[in-house]
Amino acid sequence: MSDPFKNKSVLVTGGTGSFGKRFIQTVLENYDPRRVIVFSRDELKQFEMAQSPKMKELDRGRMRYFLGDVRDAERLRQAFTDVQIVIHAAALKQVPACEYNPFEAIKTNVHGAQNIIDVSVERGVERVVALSTDKACNPVNLYGATKLCSDKLFVAGNSYSGGRATSFAVVRYGNVVGSRGSVVPFFLKRRETGVLPITHREMTRFWITLQQGVDFVVSAVSRMQGGEIFVPKIPSAKILDLATAIGPDCEIEDVGIRPGEKLHEMMISADDARQTLEFGDHYVITPHFEWWPERAKRYDDGAPVPEGFVYSSERNDHWLSVEEISTLAAPFVGTVGD
Numbered sequence: 001m002s003d004p005f006k007n008k009s010v011l012v013t014g015g016t017g018s019f020g021k022r023f024i025q026t027v028l029e030n031y032d033p034r035r036v037i038v039f040s041r042d043e044l045k046q047f048e049m050a051q052s053p054k055m056k057e058l059d060r061g062r063m064r065y066f067l068g069d070v071r072d073a074e075r076l077r078q079a080f081t082d083v084q085i086v087i088h089a090a091a092l093k094q095v096p097a098c099e100y101n102p103f104e105a106i107k108t109n110v111h112g113a114q115n116i117i118d119v120s121v122e123r124g125v126e127r128v129v130a131l132s133t134d135k136a137c138n139p140v141n142l143y144g145a146t147k148l149c150s151d152k153l154f155v156a157g158n159s160y161s162g163g164r165a166t167s168f169a170v171v172r173y174g175n176v177v178g179s180r181g182s183v184v185p186f187f188l189k190r191r192e193t194g195v196l197p198i199t200h201r202e203m204t205r206f207w208i209t210l211q212q213g214v215d216f217v218v219s220a221v222s223r224m225q226g227g228e229i230f231v232p233k234i235p236s237a238k239i240l241d242l243a244t245a246i247g248p249d250c251e252i253e254d255v256g257i258r259p260g261e262k263l264h265e266m267m268i269s270a271d272d273a274r275q276t277l278e279f280g281d282h283y284v285i286t287p288h289f290e291w292w293p294e295r296a297k298r299y300d301d302g303a304p305v306p307e308g309f310v311y312s313s314e315r316n317d318h319w320l321s322v323e324e325i326s327t328l329a330a331p332f333v334g335t336v337g338d
């Protein structure tokens with residue numbers, strides 16, 4: 001793959017989060033960007049990131065740190081000056097928090113997405129990739145609903161940009177192993193008590209490592225034509241197996257499904273399947289718009305999925321064993337609270 005970031009200015013919203021930091025590190029280590037801009041709200045996290053030995057080693061005058069919020073279009077206009085690639089990772093993503101604070105979730109996840117689109121077109125950004133979630137497919141909670149709305153906005157943004165240079169695409173994937181606020185660090189912390197709470201013994205989830213997620217986004221930046229939703233083929237895991245892997249000697253406490261939580265997650269619905277192409281390690285959900293057929297030529301090697309196809313965590317062909325889950329969780333032992 002050629003270098004999609006060569007001599008480009010790359011801006012990452014939510015750049016101090018788990019994904020943002022790993023993405024920026026990967027780009028600086030393996031590619032040749034002209035500069036990389038962190039756009040986020042937390043000055044302490046930006047300071048800590050800038051002072052970390054790894055970032056100091058990789059910086060070489062290429063890093064910039066912008067304090068700002070995606071809700072603030074004027075600040076985005078300032079930050080997007082001479083930017084060619086935007087990775088939109090900023091979001092309110094905790095399901096219970098979004099259920100309890102719905103207006104705040106809409107301001108960040110929906111209005112923020114609209115601001116990214118408006119300012120990207122206005123500033124002539126070349127490529128924008130927005131991160132999504134399996135919870136955006138047939139959503140039952142507010143977080144998923146806001147991300148579905150965001151996905152729709154970014155796909156439609158390709159119509160909005162008209163004949164201008166800006167293209168938008170979306171990457172949708174499942175739970176990231178060990179990300180902040182996720183179940184792995186939660187279980188690692190709770191196993192000290194000898195009791196692991198689970199919401200339902202039959203629950204399943206898609207799983208992807210942080211580096212796999214980053215690499216998939218990089219490939220989307222390189223491959224995108226504008227309008228696609230990229231979905232990786234990733235394994236599923238049973239929540240009971242996850243609990244067994246992390247706390248084999250712990251007692252399991254059934255606490256019931258939380259508000260807005262699904263028993264199983266889905267990344268491609270039967271309705272999405274009519275527009276979905278399958279490739280070796282991923283799927284592409286293509287848009288309905290009249291401008292797509294010309295762009296679709298890039299995807300002639302993709303195969304349409306069967307009628308009624310559904311890609312959901314309980315119907316997956318690839319399942320993680322207890323041993324594989326233990327291996328994935330091992331790097332996070334001792335890091336809880338960092």
